[in-house]
Amino acid sequence: MGLALRAQQLSVCPSMRQLQLVAWxxxxxxxxxxxxxxxxxxxxIDLVQxxxxxxxxxxxxxxxxxPPPTGSEVFIGKLPQDMYENTLIxxxxxxxxxxxxxxxxxxxxxxxxxAYAKYSNRxxxxxAITALNNFEVQEGxxxxxxxxxxxCELSVDGLATSLSRKRLEAMLxxxxxxxxxxxxxxxxxxxxxxxxxxxxxxxxxxxxxxKSLMEGNMRLYEExxxxxxxxxxxxxxLRSSEKPLxxxxxxxxxSGSTKQAQVHLSPVLCNVLDRLDALCQRRxxxxxxxxxxxxxxxxxxxxxxxxxxxxxxxxxxxxxxxWVRQDVPGASGHDKxxxxxxxxxxxxxxxxxx
Numbered sequence: 001m002g003l004a005l006r007a008q009q010l011s012v013c014p015s016m017r018q019l020q021l022v023a024w025x026x027x028x029x030x031x032x033x034x035x036x037x038x039x040x041x042x043x044x045i046d047l048v049q050x051x052x053x054x055x056x057x058x059x060x061x062x063x064x065x066x067p068p069p070t071g072s073e074v075f076i077g078k079l080p081q082d083m084y085e086n087t088l089i090x091x092x093x094x095x096x097x098x099x100x101x102x103x104x105x106x107x108x109x110x111x112x113x114x115a116y117a118k119y120s121n122r123x124x125x126x127x128a129i130t131a132l133n134n135f136e137v138q139e140g141x142x143x144x145x146x147x148x149x150x151x152c153e154l155s156v157d158g159l160a161t162s163l164s165r166k167r168l169e170a171m172l173x174x175x176x177x178x179x180x181x182x183x184x185x186x187x188x189x190x191x192x193x194x195x196x197x198x199x200x201x202x203x204x205x206x207x208x209x210x211k212s213l214m215e216g217n218m219r220l221y222e223e224x225x226x227x228x229x230x231x232x233x234x235x236x237x238l239r240s241s242e243k244p245l246x247x248x249x250x251x252x253x254x255s256g257s258t259k260q261a262q263v264h265l266s267p268v269l270c271n272v273l274d275r276l277d278a279l280c281q282r283r284x285x286x287x288x289x290x291x292x293x294x295x296x297x298x299x300x301x302x303x304x305x306x307x308x309x310x311x312x313x314x315x316x317x318x319x320x321x322x323w324v325r326q327d328v329p330g331a332s333g334h335d336k337x338x339x340x341x342x343x344x345x346x347x348x349x350x351x352x353x354x
Contacts, residue, residue, distance in 0.1 A: 035084075036084040040086075045085075053207075055100065057099055063099065067202075068121060071125065071150075072122050072124070073117065073119070074119075074129055074148055075145070076114060078142065079137070080137065083138070087137070088103065091135075096120065096125070097119060097124060098117060099119060100204075152206045153200070154229060156225055157187055157195045158226050168182070171213075172198065172209070176209035178205030182198055183197040213227045239277055272342040273338060284313065285313040288311045289312075292306070293305065302324070303333040304322070305337035307338065311345075322337055322341065
């Protein structure tokens with residue numbers, strides 16, 4: 001007998017409210033599955049199953065405004081595999097307002113032993129870590145709760161040099177929503193191949209893209225792709241020694257449509273942070289440190305920032321005020337302010353940007 005939860009799936013019409021979430025095997029953990037079903041019916045909560053993870057919220061009902069800032073998510077590990085949201089969501093809601101809760105699932109209906117809870121603010125995330133790390137959820141079983149790294153960048157190596165931009169865009173848009181930018185390099189590891197760095201608007205979007213790309217058809221033009229999180233050493237290697245072959249940025253909303261407008265940008269305009277970092281490394285100045293603070297927000301979307309960059313071996317910091325407009329979904333006003341300051345610093349250090 002199949003079990004069903006009140007949910008929405010991307011593969012079916014979203015107006016259908018009662019759908020089978022996953023083909024659970026009744027003989028595995030049946031009592032807890034039935035308790036979850038009862039809790040879902042009692043609370044009216046929506047749980048959405050997508051690509052091996054079950055999600056509540058993101059945003060939750062009644063949410064108004066932008067998503068929470070970076071640093072609002074915690075990682076939850078060492079979970080008993082027979083434990084579900086009917087126990088976990090109330091527990092993590094007890095210390096702060098949840099924006100999103102994601103439980104990683106197996107095909108059998110057991111959880112994979114870890115989850116992510118995103119709160120409405122950073123303070124609640126810190127409270128969750130203090131209150132629930134090493135919390136005993138079952139007799140003799142304590143859980144791990146720590147700050148989530150919220151990785152948002154992937155590397156895709158082994159792309160054929162003949163792979164067209166249109167084909168790559170179509171593949172990535174099919175894999176997951178939320179892609180912000182794509183940067184192509186000559187692969188530092190494989191001959192006659194390209195490496196793509198993909199940046200997403202959230203850790204969840206990047207994780208879903210990674211899973212989709214790894215579990216899908218892994219060959220394009222007879223070449224085998226390698227998909228992984230962008231590692232710090234590779235990122236530094238690309239920044240310091242590899243010139244991008246092409247960069248383009250999504251300007252459309254991540255609504256699932258494949259008709260997102262793509263704009264090809266100059267490396268000068270969309271890679272200034274990388275260029276400043278590479279310049280400082282070549283001149284042995286040390287890695288630049290940025291500090292930004294929003295001091296004014298206008299109703300029309302314009303934000304005024306105070307910005308400062310400290311370069312360890314440079315005698316004085318660079319600082320000033322700038323206006324930016326937060327008009328691209330997923331883009332941070334702080335990141336835009338850093339770009340503006342980095343561009344000015346590059347000019348002051350004598351870097352030719354043309």
